[in-house]
Amino acid sequence: MGHHITASQSTVPDAAQHAGRPKGTPSTGSRTSGSSHAERVFLVQAAFAELGGSAHGPGEIAEVTGLDDSVVYRILQSGIYQRIFERVDRGLYRLRTSAAQLAFTALDHRLDGAQAVLRQLRAATGNGLAFLYMVAPFSGAQRQCVDMAVGDSDLAELGMTPRDVLSVTRSLRTGASGRTILAYLPEVLQQRVLAEPVPEQAGPGVYRDNDALLASLAEVRDLGYALGYEECMAGWNSCAAPIMWDGSIMGAVLLLKLKSVMPVAPDGVIEATKEAAAELSRYGAARPAADDA
Known part of the structure; x- marks a missing residue:
């Protein structure tokens, strides 16, 4: 049920596991760096909508998007300065309310x-x-x-x-x-x-x-x-x-x-x-x- 977010078909093995994930932990599939930076940013934004809830860590988003944890982390950090994301707790992020303004503009x-x-x-x-x-x-x-x-x-x-x-x-x-x-x-x-x-x-x-x-x-x-x-x-x-x-x-x-x-x-x-x-x-x-x- 629901719409699952798909990553780019150009995938590579997940060579570097996130330090917090035990070895052998199943993921949603092979990790990918995505075909472009823009695509990866869009995947991360969409992940917040799919996951629901108030805030999420890089690991959760990586599982949904199929991106490397390190890629997700860099996008989140960059998005803080671009006013797309905000950090609400150690290791937890959420979309800024500016995302809602974009949605209202799109619906106008x-x-x-x-x-x-x-x-x-x-x-x-x-x-x-x-x-x-x-x-x-x-x-x-x-x-x-x-x-x-x-x-x-x-x-x-x-x-x-x-x-x-x-x-x-x-x-x-x-x-x-x-x-x-x-x-x-x-x-x-x-x-x-x-x-x-x-x-x-x-x-x-x-x-x-x-x-x-x-x-x-x-x-x-x-x-x-x-x-x-x-x-x-x-x-x-x-x-x-x-x-x-x-x-x-x-x-x-x-x-x-x-x-x-x-x-x-x-x-x-x-x-x-x-x-x-x-x-x-x-x-x-x-x-x-x-x-x-």
Whole structure:
């Protein structure tokens, strides 16, 4: 589960073991110096995202990237002066908050037009309630509702409270959109979510057994969508599909309808939800410059 970081195919034997690693300790594969310094720096940066947690040592990063410990150490030291990394304890490093600023800059304007996509989904599903959930910017193991198309509906009259939207639906354990996002997160973040309690306000259909929840995640990846039956709130069923940017999960489109109206999601609802998510995924896809086309 999760996206494993691959190093360059130009590998060399690990001639010099790190002093702190006992002989014979298995690694993720042959160590490599990488095909370029830039590639090695990118691998180290990406390793922090894969490992999760607050801080990591050169040895951990070396295992994930396939780079020599000494190469990782030099990159970390150089990155401190370039304000990419910071040392938080002896032998432990983490990304600086400047990395978050880069991410926010990269995301700027990527979701322009999302409201139109959600309105189209609402129209295509007989006035279903359409929501856009994105991975919460300050926690990779939660989600946040950033847009919706509900027409003139008053959510309170429909039985939804701010707690439903902001509390119960924040957890990735609950609802089709939560499980859709969770299915594509790295395993380290999945385990964090599995360790969380089920929100008290969750609906009767929420997955309470972790084994069943994990099995549902595999199904989401196989099908490319998730169906929810009263997971977040009693009386409401749902369908969700993932928004992927550059191979990484960024969020999910959710279509919600009353159970009395949609006891089972028909093919038309599933396809419309998947198409809306695919359209928003295209918004985040890298596009070649005009002179590169």
